[in-house]
Amino acid sequence: MSTSTGTAASTKQRRLGFKERVNNLPRAVKILLWVVFAVFLFMLPLLNIPFITTEGSDFGGVLFTVATYVLVALGLNIVVGYAGLLDLGYVGFYAIGAYTVGVLSAEHAKLSWVVVVPIAIVVAMVSGVVLGAPTLRVRGDYLAIVTLGFGEIVRLTLVNSEWLGASRGISDIPKPPGVELFEVPSIDWSSGAPVVDLDTTSTFLKFGITDFVPYYWLALGVIALVLLFDILVKSSRVGRAWEATREDEDAAELMGVPTFRFKLLAFALGAAIGGLSGALFATKAGFINPQSFELLLSILFIAAVVVGGAGNRWGVIVGAIVVAYFPERFREFADFRVLVFGLALMLLAIFRPQGLLPPRRTVRAKRADARQAVLEEGEASA
Amino acid sequence: MPESTEPNRPDTSAESTAQTTPEATAEPTAAAAADDATTRPAVTPTTDATAPLADPADEVTEINPDVDITPDDIGVPEVAEGERLLEVDDVTLRFGGVVALNEVSFHINKGEILGLIGPNGAGKTTCFNVMTGVYQPTSGGIRYLGKPLGKRKKFQITKLGIARTFQNIRLFANMTALENVLVGVDAHHSTGIGAAMFRLPKHRREEAQGYARAMELLTFMGLDGKADELARNLPYGDQRRLEIARALATSPQLLCLDEPAAGFNPAEKAKLMELIRTIRDQGYTVLLIEHDMKLVMGVTDRIVVLEFGRKIAEGSPAEIRDNPAVIAAYLGVDEEDAS
Ligand SMILES: Nc1ncnc2c1ncn2[C@@H]1O[C@H](COP(=O)(O)OP(=O)(O)OP(=O)(O)O)[C@@H](O)[C@H]1O
Numbered sequence: 001m002s003t004s005t006g007t008a009a010s011t012k013q014r015r016l017g018f019k020e021r022v023n024n025l026p027r028a029v030k031i032l033l034w035v036v037f038a039v040f041l042f043m044l045p046l047l048n049i050p051f052i053t054t055e056g057s058d059f060g061g062v063l064f065t066v067a068t069y070v071l072v073a074l075g076l077n078i079v080v081g082y083a084g085l086l087d088l089g090y091v092g093f094y095a096i097g098a099y100t101v102g103v104l105s106a107e108h109a110k111l112s113w114v115v116v117v118p119i120a121i122v123v124a125m126v127s128g129v130v131l132g133a134p135t136l137r138v139r140g141d142y143l144a145i146v147t148l149g150f151g152e153i154v155r156l157t158l159v160n161s162e163w164l165g166a167s168r169g170i171s172d173i174p175k176p177p178g179v180e181l182f183e184v185p186s187i188d189w190s191s192g193a194p195v196v197d198l199d200t201t202s203t204f205l206k207f208g209i210t211d212f213v214p215y216y217w218l219a220l221g222v223i224a225l226v227l228l229f230d231i232l233v234k235s236s237r238v239g240r241a242w243e244a245t246r247e248d249e250d251a252a253e254l255m256g257v258p259t260f261r262f263k264l265l266a267f268a269l270g271a272a273i274g275g276l277s278g279a280l281f282a283t284k285a286g287f288i289n290p291q292s293f294e295l296l297l298s299i300l301f302i303a304a305v306v307v308g309g310a311g312n313r314w315g316v317i318v319g320a321i322v323v324a325y326f327p328e329r330f331r332e333f334a335d336f337r338v339l340v341f342g343l344a345l346m347l348l349a350i351f352r353p354q355g356l357l358p359p360r361r362t363v364r365a366k367r368a369d370a371r372q373a374v375l376e377e378g379e380a381s382a
Numbered sequence: 383m384p385e386s387t388e389p390n391r392p393d394t395s396a397e398s399t400a401q402t403t404p405e406a407t408a409e410p411t412a413a414a415a416a417d418d419a420t421t422r423p424a425v426t427p428t429t430d431a432t433a434p435l436a437d438p439a440d441e442v443t444e445i446n447p448d449v450d451i452t453p454d455d456i457g458v459p460e461v462a463e464g465e466r467l468l469e470v471d472d473v474t475l476r477f478g479g480v481v482a483l484n485e486v487s488f489h490i491n492k493g494e495i496l497g498l499i500g501p502n503g504a505g506k507t508t509c510f511n512v513m514t515g516v517y518q519p520t521s522g523g524i525r526y527l528g529k530p531l532g533k534r535k536k537f538q539i540t541k542l543g544i545a546r547t548f549q550n551i552r553l554f555a556n557m558t559a560l561e562n563v564l565v566g567v568d569a570h571h572s573t574g575i576g577a578a579m580f581r582l583p584k585h586r587r588e589e590a591q592g593y594a595r596a597m598e599l600l601t602f603m604g605l606d607g608k609a610d611e612l613a614r615n616l617p618y619g620d621q622r623r624l625e626i627a628r629a630l631a632t633s634p635q636l637l638c639l640d641e642p643a644a645g646f647n648p649a650e651k652a653k654l655m656e657l658i659r660t661i662r663d664q665g666y667t668v669l670l671i672e673h674d675m676k677l678v679m680g681v682t683d684r685i686v687v688l689e690f691g692r693k694i695a696e697g698s699p700a701e702i703r704d705n706p707a708v709i710a711a712y713l714g715v716d717e718e719d720a721s
C-alpha cells in the first residue's frame with residue numbers, strides 16, 4: 001500500500017490545472033467571477049473594445065454569427081465529440097431549422113416566432129432520427145459518407161423545390177416579438193479613452209433590422225441554456241454511455257449499453273440543436289436561400305469542433321469562435337483567408353492534434369476531493 | 383468449498399491482509415467482516431516476517447479482499463448453489479469453412495469456477511462469443527437460467543447477468559478507471575435524458591448507488607487510488623484488473639474471464655488466481671479461460687477441454703491431469719506445462 005499512498009500524495013502536490021484552481025476558489029468568488037463574465041459577454045458588443053471590435057462589419061452582427069457557430073459546435077460536439085459519430089452533413093439540420101421557420105412564419109403560414117422555433121427544433125430532431133435510424137447501424141466511414149450525402153440532398157431539395165422558394169429562397173421572415181425593457185449605452189473610444197456614449201444605445205430586447213445586438217443577446221441566452229443541458233446530460237449515465245460507445249462500441253454493448261439507442265439519441269439531440277441554430281440564423285437574417293447552406297458550412301462546423309478539441313465543450317466553443325470570428329476580424333485579408341485557415345489547421349494538426357483544448361476528463365471523485373478541500377479550508381478559517 | 387478457503391498460498395494472503403487499507407476495512411458491515419475472518423484465517427508469524435522482504439521489489443497493486451463486492455440483485459431468478467446456471471447445448475459454429483465449435487456441450491453450476499482450456503485456436507474465445515451474443519451459433523444453443531438465450535442482443539444478455547472480459551484488453555481507454563466501472567454499473571440503471579436533465583430523484587439515487595458500488599469494486603481491486611486516471615494510462619496489470627472490475631460492476635450471475643492472466647509473470651498469475659477465488663467466495667460463478675494448465679488445476683472446481691472446436695474432456699482437475707486425450711492435445715503445445 002506504501003506505493004499507492006505515494007502516488008496519491010504526488011497527485012495532490014501536482015501542479016493544479018486551470019479548472020482545479022477555479023474549483024478551489026471559495027464559492028462566493030466563483031459566483032462573482034461568473035457574474036462578471038456574464039456581464040462582460042452581455043456588454044461585449046457595446047464596449048467597442050479597440051482591436052477586438054470588427055471594423056468593416058457591424059460588431060453586433062458578427063457576434064451573433066459567432067454565437068450561432070458556438071451553438072452549432074455545442075450540438076455537433078454531442079454527436080462527434082461525445083458519441084464519436086462523424087457527421088459531415090450537419091448543415092442539413094441547420095437548413096431544416098432555418099427553412100421550417102421560413103415556411104411557417106413567412107412563406108406558407110404566419111405563425112408566431114414563439115411557436116415556430118420549437119417546431120423547427122422538433123422537425124430537425126425528427127429528421128435526425130429519420131436519417132439516423134437506418135444509418136447508425138453502419139459504422140465509421142459509411143456514416144460520414146451518408147451524412148455528407150444528406151447535407152447535399154437537403155441543399156439540392158431546397159434549390160429544386162418551388163414550394164420552398166427554389167433558389168430565390170424565402171424572404172420577409174418576421175422578427176421575434178420584442179419587449180423594450182431598458183436601453184444599454186455603448187462606449188466610445190474616439191477620444192482615446194473609454195467614454196460612455198448615451199446616444200448610441202441598444203434596446204433590450206427590441207428586434208429591429210439595423211441593430212443586431214439584441215439578436216446576439218438572444219443567442220447568448222440560448223447558448224447558456226444549451227450549455228446547461230449539455231453539462232447536466234453529459235455528467236450522467238447518458239454521457240457515459242455515449243463515451244463508452246465512442247471508445248469501443250462492441251465492449252460498450254457487452255457492458256450493457258444499448259449503443260444504437262444512445263447513438264440515435266446523440267444524433268437526434270445534435271440535430272435539434274443544429275435546427276435551433278438554423279432557426280436563429282433565419283430569424284436574424286430575415287431571408288434565406290439555399291446558398292446559405294453550402295457544404296462548406298458543414299466543413300467549417302466540423303473544423304470548429306476539431307480545432308477546439310472534440311469532446312470538450314469549452315474547447316469547441318473556443319474552436320467556434322476561432323472559425324467564425326477571425327475571418328470576420330481580418331476581412332481585409334479576405335483573399336488569403338482560406339490559405340491562412342488551411343495553414344492554421346495544418347499547424348494545429350502537427351502541434352495540437354487533440355485540438356486547442358483537448359478534453360480533460362475530470363470526474364466526480366476529483367470534484368468531490370476539491371469540495372472536501374474547500375470544506376476543510378472553511379472549517380479551518382472559521 | 384473447503385479447498386478454496388484454505389490459505390494454501392500463505393505469502394499472498396499474508397500480503398493482502400497486511401495491505402488492507404483503513405477505507406477498505408471501513409467498507410464492509412461487521413457481519414461481512416466477521417464472515418471474512420472465518421474464511422481467511424489469521425496469518426502465522428513466520429509468513430508475516432517474510433512479507434516485508436518481498437515488499438520493496440513488489441510493484442503489483444494489492445487487492446483488498448475484505449471489501450464486500452457481492453452482486454446486486456438484478457431481478458433474475460435465483461439459482462440454488464450447485465444447480466445448473468448455464469448450459470451449452472450441442473453448439474456448432476462455422477465461419478465459412480472453419481468449424482470453430484463442433485457440437486460442444488457442457489454446463490456451468492452456480493457457485494463454481496469452471497476452467498475452459500485448450501490449445502491455441504481451440505475455440506475458447508469463440509465459445510465466450512456465442513455465450514455473450516456476439517455470434518449466433520450455426521446450430522444448437524445456450525440455455526441460461528433454464529431458458530434459451532435465443533437471439534437476444536449483447537446488452538440484453540449482459541443485463542440478464544452474463545459479463546465478460548476480453549483476451550485483448552478492451553477498456554474505454556479515454557475514460558477514467560471510475561467511469562469505466564460506472565458504465566458497468568449503469569447496465570442496470572435506467573436514467574434517461576429527462577431524468578438527467580432535470581436531476582430527478584431517480585438520477586440522483588442511481589448516481590449515488592453507482593458511485594458507491596464502483597468505488598467498492600475499485601477498492602477491492604486496489605485501484606481506488608487510481609480512480610481518476612485514464613484507463614489507457616494505467617499499468618498493464620491494473621488494466622487487467624480494471625476489466626474484471628468493470629465486468630463485476632454489472633453484478634453478473636456468471637463472470638467469464640478470457641485469459642485474465644495473459645502477459646503476467648508467475649507471481650502475478652498466482653495472485654490473480656487468488657483474486658478469482660475471492661471473487662467466487664463473494665458470490666459469483668466464474669468461467670475461466672486460461673492457457674497455463676498448472677494454474678487452472680489449482681483454482682478450478684471442474685475443467686472442460688476443447689481442441690479444434692470439439693470438447694475432448696470434462697472433469698475435475700485431477701481427472702483432467704490424467705486424461706490421455708488432454709495430455710496428447712497439450713504435449714509439445716504448451717511449453718509451460720511441459721516444464
Ligand atoms: N470471426 C471469425 N471469423 C473467422 N474465423 C474465426 C473467427 N473467430 C474465430 N475464428 C476461428 O475460430 C477458431 C477458434 O478461435 P478462438 O479465438 O475461439 O480460439 P481460442 O481457443 O480462443 O484460441 P487462443 O488461445 O489463441 O485465444 C480459430 O481457428 C479462429 O481462426
Ligand SMILES: [Mg+2]
Binds near residue numbers: 507549
Ligand atoms: Mg482466445
